Amino acid sequence: KQEVTQIPAALSVPEGENLVLNCSFTDSAIYNLQWFRQDPGKGLTSLLLIQSSQREQTSGRLNASLDKSSGRSTLYIAASQPGDSATYLCAVYSGGGADGLTFGKGTHLIIQP
Amino acid sequence: DTAVSQTPKYLVTQMGNDKSIKCEQNLGHDTMYWYKQDSKKFLKIMFSYNNKELIINETVPNRFSPKSPDKAHLNLHINSLELGDSAVYFCASSQASLYNEQFFGPGTRLTVL
Numbered sequence: 001k002q003e004v005t006q007i008p009a010a011l012s013v014p015e016g017e018n019l020v021l022n023c024s025f026t027d028s029a030i031y032n033l034q035w036f037r038q039d040p041g042k043g044l045t046s047l048l049l050i051q052s053s054q055r056e057q058t059s060g061r062l063n064a065s066l067d068k069s070s071g072r073s074t075l076y077i078a079a080s081q082p083g084d085s086a087t088y089l090c091a092v093y094s095g096g097g098a099d100g101l102t103f104g105k106g107t108h109l110i111i112q113p
Numbered sequence: 114d115t116a117v118s119q120t121p122k123y124l125v126t127q128m129g130n131d132k133s134i135k136c137e138q139n140l141g142h143d144t145m146y147w148y149k150q151d152s153k154k155f156l157k158i159m160f161s162y163n164n165k166e167l168i169i170n171e172t173v174p175n176r177f178s179p180k181s182p183d184k185a186h187l188n189l190h191i192n193s194l195e196l197g198d199s200a201v202y203f204c205a206s207s208q209a210s211l212y213n214e215q216f217f218g219p220g221t222r223l224t225v226l
Contacts, residue, residue, distance in 0.1 A: 098146075
């Protein structure tokens, strides 16, 4: 059974810093990995989707990498801003329909102005 | 211009009642989903529905049933509500399946008294 772990559970950094959020998964046989952000009381916003054949994806100040063999993905946020404060979730899809999607518990990120 | 919308945003009801949550997407996607996020913020997929094919997460009680009047809508019906059903329920959609990027609605906070 796939397990997804996100470390750290919470992170607080000053504005302007570059930072890395981690996502690890136990079964490397995945189809894709998606990073989301969730703001308090809101739904999830898709940030980046990495297919299993890809090594990384970039969107603006965000860069997500995927190392399937080691069961790891990182989300790199450059030049962090207070508006980046949110909970960041990764989700791994291993195939087989609904049972094959597993979310991590998220990293709660606070960017101090 | 909301891509995935849900109503109501909040739902408070008594144990034993039957309730529904509506979801609509205007993205032209083929597949829609329902998720449950519990008090610990753990997110779990409940159903995926694509072209009349319903895939159910095996852990979901049969008191929960999705109904799709058309491709753009997937409503969630819950019978005989229990205290443990209290959670935030998210609707989502994707182009074809979980191989594709998912887009989430804003969530419905259900409280069962």
